[in-house]
Amino acid sequence: MDELDRHIINDLQGGFPVSERPFLDAAARLNTTESELITRIRCMLDDGLLTRFGPLFHAERMGGALSLCAMKVPKERFDEVAEQVNSFPEVAHNYQREHAMNMWFVLATETAAQLETVLGEIEACTCIKVFNLPKEEEFYVGLNLQV
Amino acid sequence: MSGLTCRCSMSEADTSQDPTCADLDRRLVLATQAGLPLHARPYHWLATELCVTPEQVMERINTMLEDGRIRRIGVLPNHYRLGYVANGMSVWDVPDEDVAEAGRQVGKLDIVSHCYQRPRYLPEWPYNLFAMVHGHSRTEVMDKVADVAQMLGERVRAHEILFSTRILKKSGMRIGG
Numbered sequence: 598m599d600e601l602d603r604h605i606i607n608d609l610q611g612g613f614p615v616s617e618r619p620f621l622d623a624a625a626r627l628n629t630t631e632s633e634l635i636t637r638i639r640c641m642l643d644d645g646l647l648t649r650f651g652p653l654f655h656a657e658r659m660g661g662a663l664s665l666c667a668m669k670v671p672k673e674r675f676d677e678v679a680e681q682v683n684s685f686p687e688v689a690h691n692y693q694r695e696h697a698m699n700m701w702f703v704l705a706t707e708t709a710a711q712l713e714t715v716l717g718e719i720e721a722c723t724c725i726k727v728f729n730l731p732k733e734e735e736f737y738v739g740l741n742l743q744v
Numbered sequence: 745m746s747g748l749t750c751r752c753s754m755s756e757a758d759t760s761q762d763p764t765c766a767d768l769d770r771r772l773v774l775a776t777q778a779g780l781p782l783h784a785r786p787y788h789w790l791a792t793e794l795c796v797t798p799e800q801v802m803e804r805i806n807t808m809l810e811d812g813r814i815r816r817i818g819v820l821p822n823h824y825r826l827g828y829v830a831n832g833m834s835v836w837d838v839p840d841e842d843v844a845e846a847g848r849q850v851g852k853l854d855i856v857s858h859c860y861q862r863p864r865y866l867p868e869w870p871y872n873l874f875a876m877v878h879g880h881s882r883t884e885v886m887d888k889v890a891d892v893a894q895m896l897g898e899r900v901r902a903h904e905i906l907f908s909t910r911i912l913k914k915s916g917m918r919i920g921g
Contacts, residue, residue, distance in 0.1 A: 606826070650818070654813060669868075690914045690915065
């Protein structure tokens with residue numbers, strides 16, 4: 598990762614232009630060329646330095662439903678339950694955390710009703726209560742990590 | 745060119761109700777949720793894919809940016825790969841009457857990526873404010889959470905940090921096809 602890569606990461610987390618030649622317009626801001634910018638983004642995606650490049654959608658405003666869910670999974674069943682939970686395509690990500698509530702996952706569905714259905718299915722499939730923790734208020738979403 | 749027109753683009757009406765726009769918006773989401781094509785003219789490339797004009801694509805994307813359906817367009821860094829390997833979910837029990845102000849203060853901090861109010865489940869789960877804190881080490885995250893605790897002062901009845909120990913799944917959001 599060199600100076601230009603850092604510059605791209607720091608300055609292109611938002612504001613990518615909507616225009617005929619957006620890479621050309623963005624490259625001008627970053628003091629590079631259109632083709633170099635495309636190449637750098639592709640390389641950083643391939644290397645895993647970038648998770649993705651493109652529009653970041655607001656699930657609820659798209660009409661979808663999103664919730665953070667937590668479970669207290671007995672240690673001896675953890676891997677089995679992780680596999681059961683992950684098998685639901687509606688589970689977008691899932692983290693093990695150090696706490697009695699040790700499994701935390703995000704459910705994303707196209708409608709609120711589907712969210713309830715999937716929650717019920719996960720409980721039925723694992724025989725473990727799912728704590729549904731939908732956001733009631735959003736104070737901030739974003740991350741402007743500087744490198 | 746395709747005969748598909750986006751009627752709502754010509755009016756101030758509520759565009760979300762227009763079936764033509766809603767359909768195009770949905771197809772745009774499907775076409776870009778894995779990312780924007782790395783072509784010199786990415787919106788033109790999408791237009792060809794979706795059999796609409798580049799102007800329609802750009803108009804719909806601008807509309808979604810304006811109404812907040814698209815938060816932003818850009819690169820999403822992998823914070824683990826950038827050295828932010830410690831990720832602590834800080835959870836706070838703050839009186840309901842203080843949570844909005846506390847959330848606004850915590851959400852302003854650079855090291856916080858998400859800050860939400862969520863429901864409690866008493867007695868198992870007393871926490872109503874969540875803030876994801878990122879750092880280069882657990883110590884750094886703990887120091888930052890201590891700063892947050894000091895800032896919130898007596899409004900904090902209890903707080904904890906839940907460190908992640910394993911990513912079990914990370915597929916990103918997807919809507920069906």
